[in-house]
Amino acid sequence: MNQSRPSLRSPVARSTPKAGRENSRDALLDAASALMRELDTVEIGIVDIATRAGVNHAMIRYFFGSKEGLLFALLDRDVYRRIHQLERLFALEVTPTERMRIHLRGILDTYYQIPYLNRLIQVMVREAGPDRVRHIAEELLQPIANAQARIIDAGVAAGEFRAVDPKLFYFNTVGAADGLYSNRFTLSAVFGGKPFADPELHERYRDHTVDTLMRGLLL
Template sequence: MSIEAGKRVEKGAIRDALLDAASALMREQDTVEIGILDIAARASVNHGMIRYYFGSKEGMLLALLDRDVMHAIHQLEALFQLDVTPTERMRIHLSGIVDTYYRIPYLNRLIQAMVRDATPERVHHIAEELLKPIAGAQQRIIEEGIAKGEFRAVDPKLFYFNTIGSADGLYSNRFTLSAVFGGIPEANEALHERYRAQTVETLLAGLLR
């Protein structure tokens, strides 16, 4: 391996380590308000590496948001290659959305933080490149289902908010889960599987004719 290739590998490893560290801290601390010193310490690098690789903490968080959401978008691209009914496609899609919020419970809070007082360019990027593809894919499934007589007519925009609100609800409400429902500190795998099954079936019930 050449010296330059080695540098590229190292750079990618440090960059990924910083993103992984920020993600882990936001999950553990249940907040997007995390410090650069904590991020760097978790990644075992000097905090100056954040500025070096991302320009700023905000640049790093935007890169994390890109990585998190693009993973979901790539899954959607694969979903439309499947030869399945609209109902089954929607079931897979809804399951994937709930899985995403279980894996990334800070997602909605991070989006809000990234668009608050942001430049028009950043807002445009988040809306057009990250959020609209997901909302558009869901609308496409709904329209396919209506055309084939499997779904009743619903407003795709409102159903999108139904979906995101349901998917986000359990994982972003640790206090309610802990204080009201038996002292569970956060959703574990078993609870997540139960919640995913109930949420998907509840949302589908509002679609099916």
């Protein structure tokens, strides 16, 4: 298997045009996200992030205080976007079964788009202070888990779902969504050298996973 891990020099060399001050903050967040996806790691350096963004690395301290602050802001941005999608999901006039299918598809899409998510959460929780850990738990993770529990409760009440433990089902969901996208070595070994999940494989896996999870819910 000749899928060697790319060096930091490879993606960094493809730097974007120098960003103006008004959009340098977003450029840094986008650069950190792109590097973590391409290199399959959350261990990225500030110089590499800044070079990819096309700005001086001092801008990281200016906008975020530190690399940890930048990663925390990235986590906030990634997860809040999905929380806002949940608000639109509950505005739909659909059955609990259809709402859950849409929700599960959205989670699979999230991990396909940001496969570093769980690893970034673990690093942040391990290295952040208590206030930030509390923020991650209460503002980022619990709303998603609570939304899923709300859908399950509605499905049980409507006679569409069997009674399941919402917390265990949440871990089933996250584990299934994270598994294919966050471990390129296993993906490559199982799929004959495939270096990452392309759109075709993602669609197949999403449909398979949603169908499997729904079979555990539906009466």
